Amino acid sequence: MALYAIGDLHLHFQSELKAPGQLRDRVWKNHEEKFRKNCEKLITAEDTLVLIGDHSWGKNLSECEQDLQYICDLPGRKILTRGNHDMFWDAKKTKHLNDLYQPRLTFLQDSYEVYHDYALVGTKGYTFEGPFWLDRRGRIVDWDEAEEAHAKKLVERELARLRTSFELAQADGYRKYIMFLHYPPTNILEERSGFTDMAEEFGAEQVIYAHSHGESRFHDSIHGEFRGIMYHLASGDYLRWHPLKILD
């Protein structure tokens, strides 16, 4: 029995592909097939796979049906969290998705799931990476304050959702946590954030995040141990479509 995670499948069986990099970069060529084969080699019916956002390019649920069916057909128990491109998933209507897909898929939002004596908690998160303007030496020379104010609201909303997830698990007696985000826990300018602080507050053992694509973005946030917590990037292209093992 094992717990695995990966993010950013960016499936598009029924929808238009919107990321040009996904056409050019070899790592994305037939990635659905590579990933399916890797899962079939690695994951058994007793295992759990957490898919941490950006599941589909589809604009609505009907454009995502084949993408979600592909995920249903992967081995093991599947838990999904939201990514920034998951237009089919309104956070306030998560119950509707669970009504449609459980027990084949579980959509985690303002809730938690159990793996052994661990609570699996999470939300989409948010990292504000600008807009700022840099000079030739990479120094910040200007900043859009209206955008920053908007971003702060998004961060607060996501932190509240994450706290709900932790507190529900805590109220049910769980004391061991694995925390999942779609966005990296910090932006490229931060060492800490509200998300790393919350992971520390509740004593999460690991924080798993995705969203960073391409070699130039893989090191935007924390890798490895930081203040007693293990951080792992699990975007699909970073992992070359091999699910990351989180726990035995």
Ligand SMILES: [Fe+2]
């Ligand atoms: Fe993505």
Ligand SMILES: [Fe+2]
């Ligand atoms: Fe993303």
